[in-house]
Amino acid sequence: MKLFGKHISNQAIFTTMATIVSICALVVSVMQTYYQHKYLHAAAWPHLETSLERYEDKDSTKNTTSVKLMNKGIGPAIIESVTYHYKGKQIDGIETLFQLITKNKSAGSFKPVIQGKVIAQNEEFDLIAVFGTKAKEFTENIVHVKMTIVYSSVHDQRWEYIVDATLPNSSKTTKLN
Numbered sequence: 001m002k003l004f005g006k007h008i009s010n011q012a013i014f015t016t017m018a019t020i021v022s023i024c025a026l027v028v029s030v031m032q033t034y035y036q037h038k039y040l041h042a043a044a045w046p047h048l049e050t051s052l053e054r055y056e057d058k059d060s061t062k063n064t065t066s067v068k069l070m071n072k073g074i075g076p077a078i079i080e081s082v083t084y085h086y087k088g089k090q091i092d093g094i095e096t097l098f099q100l101i102t103k104n105k106s107a108g109s110f111k112p113v114i115q116g117k118v119i120a121q122n123e124e125f126d127l128i129a130v131f132g133t134k135a136k137e138f139t140e141n142i143v144h145v146k147m148t149i150v151y152s153s154v155h156d157q158r159w160e161y162i163v164d165a166t167l168p169n170s171s172k173t174t175k176l177n
Helices: 010-042 094-102 132-145
Strands: 050-056 064-069 077-086 089-091 106-111 125-133 147-153 158-164 170-177
Touching: 050 132, 050 147, 050 158, 050 170, 064 132, 077 094, 089 094, 094 106, 094 125, 094 132, 106 132, 125 132, 132 147
Parallel strands: none
Antiparallel strands: 050 064, 064 125, 077 089, 077 147, 106 125, 147 158, 158 170
C-alpha cells in the first residue's frame, strides 16, 4: 500500500492500529478508574446536621427542649474534634456547657461527642436534652452557643460543621480537603 507516495507494509498498518487501540483502551481505563474513585467517595459521604426540638406543656414541669445530632449522609462520620463556645468563650466540653446553661445537673442529660466516635449513617441522638422548668431557659440561652465539629469519612475526606445562631441558616458545612 502507498501512502503519501511511500510504500507502507500491512504489518506497519496493523502495528499502528494496535497502538491506537491500546492507547484508547488505556484512556478509557484511566477515566473509568477516576469515576469509580469519585463514586466510592460519594458513596461514603457523611453529612452531620442538628435540630432543636421543643415540647411545651401547660404544666411547665413536662417541658422538653433537645438538640439532636444526626448523620443524614450516606456513610459513617468519624469525629476528629468538637469545640464549644458560650457567649464567645471556649468551653471545656458539653458537660461544662450543660452546667452553664442549665445551672442544674438534674435538669436533663447530655451525650459527649468525643474524638474517634463514629456516628453511623442515619444515627440520631440527643446531644443535650433539658426537661421541666429549665427547658425554656435553655431555649433562650442556646442562641449563645457555637459548636464546631470536624469529622471525616472512611476515605479520609474531612468536613467542618459549624452550628451558630449568627449564621444565616444557623449552620454550615465546609469541606476541608
